[in-house]
Amino acid sequence: SHxxxxxxxxxxxxxxEVVAQGLKVLAAVLPQDVKLETEEYDxxxxxxxxxxxxxxxxxxESLKKHDAILLGAIGDPxxxxxxxxxxxxxxxxxxxxxxxxxxxxxxxxxVATPLAxxxxxxxxxxxxxxxxxxxxxxxxxxxxxxxxxxxxxxxxTAFGVERVVRDAFARAQARPRKKLTLVHKxxxxxxxxxxxxxxxxxxxxxxxxxxxDYLHVDAATIFLVTDPARFDVIVTDNxxxxxxxxxxxxxxxxxxxxxxxxxxxxxxxxxxxxxxHGSAPDIAGQGKADPTATVLSVALLLRHLGHEAEAARVExxxxxxxxxxxxxxxxxxxxxxxxxxxxxx
Amino acid sequence: SHxxxxxxxxxxxxxxEVVAQGLKVLAAVLPQDVKLETEEYDxxxxxxxxxxxxxxxxxxESLKKHDAILLGAIGDPxxxxxxxxxxxxxxxxxxxxxxxxxxxxxxxxxVATPLAxxxxxxxxxxxxxxxxxxxxxxxxxxxxxxxxxxxxxxxxTAFGVERVVRDAFARAQARPRKKLTLVHKxxxxxxxxxxxxxxxxxxxxxxxxxxxDYLHVDAATIFLVTDPARFDVIVTDNxxxxxxxxxxxxxxxxxxxxxxxxxxxxxxxxxxxxxxHGSAPDIAGQGKADPTATVLSVALLLRHLGHEAEAARVExxxxxxxxxxxxxxxxxxxxxxxxxxxxxx
Ligand SMILES: CC(C)[C@H](C(=O)O)[C@@H](O)C(=O)O
Ligand SMILES: CC(C)[C@H](C(=O)O)[C@@H](O)C(=O)O
Numbered sequence: 001s002h003x004x005x006x007x008x009x010x011x012x013x014x015x016x017e018v019v020a021q022g023l024k025v026l027a028a029v030l031p032q033d034v035k036l037e038t039e040e041y042d043x044x045x046x047x048x049x050x051x052x053x054x055x056x057x058x059x060x061e062s063l064k065k066h067d068a069i070l071l072g073a074i075g076d077p078x079x080x081x082x083x084x085x086x087x088x089x090x091x092x093x094x095x096x097x098x099x100x101x102x103x104x105x106x107x108x109x110x111v112a113t114p115l116a117x118x119x120x121x122x123x124x125x126x127x128x129x130x131x132x133x134x135x136x137x138x139x140x141x142x143x144x145x146x147x148x149x150x151x152x153x154x155x156x157t158a159f160g161v162e163r164v165v166r167d168a169f170a171r172a173q174a175r176p177r178k179k180l181t182l183v184h185k186x187x188x189x190x191x192x193x194x195x196x197x198x199x200x201x202x203x204x205x206x207x208x209x210x211x212x213d214y215l216h217v218d219a220a221t222i223f224l225v226t227d228p229a230r231f232d233v234i235v236t237d238n239x240x241x242x243x244x245x246x247x248x249x250x251x252x253x254x255x256x257x258x259x260x261x262x263x264x265x266x267x268x269x270x271x272x273x274x275x276x277h278g279s280a281p282d283i284a285g286q287g288k289a290d291p292t293a294t295v296l297s298v299a300l301l302l303r304h305l306g307h308e309a310e311a312a313r314v315e316x317x318x319x320x321x322x323x324x325x326x327x328x329x330x331x332x333x334x335x336x337x338x339x340x341x342x343x344x345x
Numbered sequence: 346s347h348x349x350x351x352x353x354x355x356x357x358x359x360x361x362e363v364v365a366q367g368l369k370v371l372a373a374v375l376p377q378d379v380k381l382e383t384e385e386y387d388x389x390x391x392x393x394x395x396x397x398x399x400x401x402x403x404x405x406e407s408l409k410k411h412d413a414i415l416l417g418a419i420g421d422p423x424x425x426x427x428x429x430x431x432x433x434x435x436x437x438x439x440x441x442x443x444x445x446x447x448x449x450x451x452x453x454x455x456v457a458t459p460l461a462x463x464x465x466x467x468x469x470x471x472x473x474x475x476x477x478x479x480x481x482x483x484x485x486x487x488x489x490x491x492x493x494x495x496x497x498x499x500x501x502t503a504f505g506v507e508r509v510v511r512d513a514f515a516r517a518q519a520r521p522r523k524k525l526t527l528v529h530k531x532x533x534x535x536x537x538x539x540x541x542x543x544x545x546x547x548x549x550x551x552x553x554x555x556x557x558d559y560l561h562v563d564a565a566t567i568f569l570v571t572d573p574a575r576f577d578v579i580v581t582d583n584x585x586x587x588x589x590x591x592x593x594x595x596x597x598x599x600x601x602x603x604x605x606x607x608x609x610x611x612x613x614x615x616x617x618x619x620x621x622h623g624s625a626p627d628i629a630g631q632g633k634a635d636p637t638a639t640v641l642s643v644a645l646l647l648r649h650l651g652h653e654a655e656a657a658r659v660e661x662x663x664x665x666x667x668x669x670x671x672x673x674x675x676x677x678x679x680x681x682x683x684x685x686x687x688x689x690x
Contacts, residue, residue: 081542085532114570116461133478133499138536144543148503150536154478158493185584187430191483191495197426198489218591225459225570225595239530243588246563250570 003035004305007066007270011044012084013279014289014332015072021291021336022070022298025317028340029302029310039066043088045076054087060095068301069272072294073279086136093129096269098262099160100167101129101238102300103245103276107228107252108322114251115225121252123231126168127241129262131160132192134238156192156237161199167265168235169207179232180204181213183220183240196237220244224251249276256289257322259296263304271304273297287331292318295339310343317342348380349650352411352615356389357429358624359634359677360417366636366681367415367643370662373685374647374655384411388433390421399432405440413646414617417639418624431481438474441614443607444505445512446474446583447645448590448621450597452573453667458596460570466597468576471513472586474607476505477537479583501537501582506544512610513580514552524577525549526558528565528585541582565589569596594621601634602667604641608649616649618642632676637663640684655688662687 008023010016023038030036041063048054063069069092074084092098107113107121137153165182172180182200186193197214204212215223217240223230224247236244249258258276275293283289296318303311317339330338353368355361368383375381386408393399408414414437419429437443452458452466482498510527517525527545531538542559549557560568562585568575569592581589594603603621620638628634641663648656662684675683 081532082535082538086535090533114460116459133497134533136535138499138534140536140539142503143539146503146507148540150501150540152478152499152501152534152537154483154497154499156495156497158487158491162491185587187426188435188479188584188587189483189497190427190431190481191485192497193427194485194488195493195495218588221566221588221592222595222600225592226599239533242530242533243563243566247566247570247592250567254571255567 002033003037004030005065005067006036006038007063007069008038008040009043009069009071009074010040011072011074011279012046012076013073013281013284015044015074015279017285017287017289017332018275018291018294019070019072021332021339022294024336024340025295025314025343026298026302029313029343030307031310034307044074045079045084048079048084054084055091063092064096064269066270067305068270070298070301071272071274073275073277075279076281090134090136092272093262096272097130097264098272099128099130099164100261100263100265101127101241102261102263103127103241103248104259105245105248105252108319110323110325111253111257113253115228119227120229123228123248124171124233125241125245125248126164126171126233126235127245128160128164128236128238130238131156132238154189154192154239156195158195158199161195162203165199165203165235168233169203169210172210172233173207175232177232178209179211179213181215181220181231181234183215183217183234183236183244185217185240187216192237200235217244221247224248228252245276253322255293257292257296257318259293259300261297261300261304271301273301273304287333289332291332291336292322295336313343314339347378348382349375350410350412351381351383352408352414353383353385354388354414354416354419355385356417356419356624357391357421358418358626358629360389360419360624362630362632362634362677363620363636363639364415364417366677366684367639369681369685370640370659370688371643371647374659374688375652376655379652389419390424390429393424393429399429400436408437409441409614411615413615413650415643415646416617416619418620418622420624421626435479435481437617438607441617442475442609442611443617444473444475444509445606445608445610446472446586447606447608448472448586448593449604450590450593452597453664455668455670456598456602458598460573460596464572465574468573468593469516469578470586470590470593471509471516471578471580472590473505473509473581473583475583476501477583499534499537499584501540503540503544506540507548510544510548510580513578514548514555517555517578518552520577522577523554524556524558526560526565526576526579528560528562528579528581528589530562530585532561537582545580562589566592569593573597590621598667600638602637602641604638604645606642606645606649616646618646618649632678634677636677636681637667640681658688659684
């Protein structure tokens with residue numbers, strides 16, 4: 001396609017600042033003949049306070065017209081926990097069927113990690129995005145009394161598990177090491193565990209070149225700190241994926257450089273790309289936020305839209321910048337400028 | 346009491362070897378006037394293969410007569426995943442209402458950790474043990490078809506949440522730093538999240554000296570590797586507790602030294618003490634297993650039974666041993682002998 005029609009959601013806190021840098025780099029890397037059109041949306045805490053709305057049907061209709069969505073961050077302490085998460089972020093992931101939640105982790109030489117010995121880390125987590133404990137199923141009875149019961153229902157379907165497992169096998173197949181690890185807790189969550197494990201084993205037959213492996217989620221957290229090099233591609237449930245990708249980000253350069261794509265591979269709906277970090281209200285507006293995670297999310301966006309060469313150029317620019325970064329303290333804007341300059345040259 | 350009537354479940358894999366050392370140290374530390382009686386049970390993979398039984402009503406009746414239970418490890422690759430976990434380990438925790446699953450983490454000077462810079466780590470996780478996603482509620486329809494749906498229901502009650510939150514506040518109150526962190530995912534699991542958060546905030550009123558804090562489970566995994574010193578006492582749900590205590594063990598000396606107590610504070614039923622590590626069949630029978638986690642579990646057992654001085658002596662012996670351990674390779678038996686000698690002197 002010779003134009004990209006992008007929905008931009010800066011959102012709350014540092015969202016505004018980091019998205020500006022993402023757009024700067026995107027504009028710099030695109031060939032002249034690709035026209036970039038952007039439409040900005042004002043979702044987030046301010047709109048919620050002003051109107052009580054988080055994401056309406058009309059909003060979804062409007063967002064649907066775009067090729068992709070770039071999101072900064074949504075969330076503010078002034079809004080009760082869960083309102084924007086369930087009412088915006090998860091509502092959007094579910095409405096647009098973002099079932100492949102893609103989260104790469106790569107530790108670059110020289111980049112700070114809490115782990116000793118600078119281990120090799122280069123893997124990608126394929127987190128299911130539309131099922132599991134995230135469906136909002138469940139409820140409360142006798143709320144606020146000594147007899148309250150609250151339930152959360154994890155819903156797992158053959159359809160939902162198979163498509164994400166298949167996506168993960170295809171990604172593993174396309175990587176040099178061709179290794180896929182299923183992470184679950186099938187010894188305790190036996191109903192969902194059987195479905196995941198049986199599906200994984202069945203789809204594996206179609207990918208004889210891919211080496212497979214299974215780890216309980218608790219054991220996976222151990223290996224993420226003692227032997228992260230063992231991972232190539234991981235496929236896992238929505239909640240386990242949420243947990244292990246934050247840990248993965250922490251060990252591979254920090255949440256400031258962790259990108260993610262909420263992908264609908266069918267393209268029936270636009271996919272959404274966002275840094276894993278949140279809105280960080282404590283440092284908002286100070287030019288301190290690291291826009292790298294947003295810029296890497298732009299690379300995932302470019303790849304998703306078929307601009308592989310440009311995606312690779314953005315990633316190479318980030319890798320060069322990170323490796324040379326050292327202890328220098330730069331503003332959000334300076335990092336964005338440096339990355340834009342690198343991709344343009 | 347001047348006698349301890351202990352049920353001993355060596356179990357599978359390295360369970361036999363490590364439990365032998367735990368008993369050795371227990372015998373060495375007890376004053377002469379305390380009589381130690383032990384009864385060994387043959388639960389685990391062998392019995393399951395021979396009889397098809399994991400834990401019968403008669404077994405529970407028999408176990409109930411003891412003051413406490415010492416468990417090595419249960420689990421073997423020859424048994425399908427989930428059979429012994431649900432049929433033995435979880436069945437026992439639920440039958441004896443082990444609602445306080447206590448898991449201390451302490452990194453000692455000189456002990457290997459995957460984290461750079463040898464951070465200070467000294468906290469305890471109070472994991473709920475009888476609710477949450479561990480209840481076995483849920484099910485499967487259309488199994489094995491393209492239309493399979495598998496659910497897992499997390500069940501959370503005011504009764505169950507309050508008693509473990511209260512226990513955690515009391516533990517925090519008794520520690521020098523008096524800090525308690527609630528770990529949950531209340532922005533997504535809003536039904537259970539509200540119950541946990543509301544209960545936590547309410548009980549906090551009764552403990553004005555305790556500083557409180559809340560972290561989402563994903564953020565907690567980040568801090569466990571970037572700033573573990575921030576933790577003093579953590580209280581959390583059954584599944585989140587499972588995950589973060591394995592990570593906590595990994596960063597604070599490894600799974601070889603992580604102890605746990607499955608505690609029923611009411612003493613209506615015997616509490617059970619076990620190392621966090623599993624049966625490790627790959628190294629079973631070779632004298633390679635580290636019995637330290639079992640010995641530290643014996644310390645928790647002693648404390649639970651009111652033998653505080655003896656518990657402290659076992660912990661001091663382990664701390665001295667770990668600090669002086671260095672790179673020397675010792676057998677399971679040699680470590681047990683060394684610890685027994687230390688507590689006896
Ligand atoms: C904010 C929250 C709803 C979200 C999630 O749990 O998925 C976040 O933690 C993430 O990982 O994108
Ligand atoms: C073996 C399994 C049932 C158990 C659990 O999930 O609780 C284990 O991982 C643990 O942490 O004690």
